[in-house]
Amino acid sequence: DTGVSQDPRHKITKRGQNVTFRCDPISEHNRLYWYRQTLGQGPEFLTYFQNEAQLEKSRLLSDRFSAERPKGSFSTLEIQRTEQGDSAMYLCASSLGTGINEQYFGPGTRLTVT
């Protein structure tokens, strides 16, 4: 296990379609985070999990977005009825333990909605 991985790395979809992204964290990491990053901006927090429990969700996350981590290992982020404004880099990160520690980021999934 060499780090956090994300799949796919790139996704082009048409407006109105649903997309799903996967994140595999570092195996012993309890916490998993999802962020969105647009060009020239810092990562914007979306949600995070402690094991399989989704503990916090950003107010910015509309009901078109849903995330799961069913077995406390990998996670999926689904966006329904995509809009052009959803185009961004979606980053996943994981960290060890139950406190606040260093986050290790994945390479991201770049979403383009046409």
Add this chain to the structure above:
Amino acid sequence: GENVEQHPSTLSVQEGDSAVIKCTYSDSASNYFPWYKQELGKRPQLIIDIRSNVGEKKDQRIAVTLNKTAKHFSLHITETQPEDSAVYFCAPPPYGQNFVFGPGTRLSVLP
């Protein structure tokens, strides 16, 4: 919610000079203060962090200083090199434990 600012937003220095980036935050409950570096087209990576029981931490050419009273912490890079060119983000988590990243500072090290 947490309000995080960084100054300056862009910084250009000559190779070998020092660079300082300041991060101000609003949540007095924050007790962990990291700096992440993001090179063009790459993922953010932690370069240094500090906890609230320490005022300063140094790792080779990089240091972080913390002023909890004034609610700011700073990244110091000495003897800058071209590979230090990147965007730097601070990310002090508020009490709610979600991470709020600052807007970033773009550092350019000129040869």
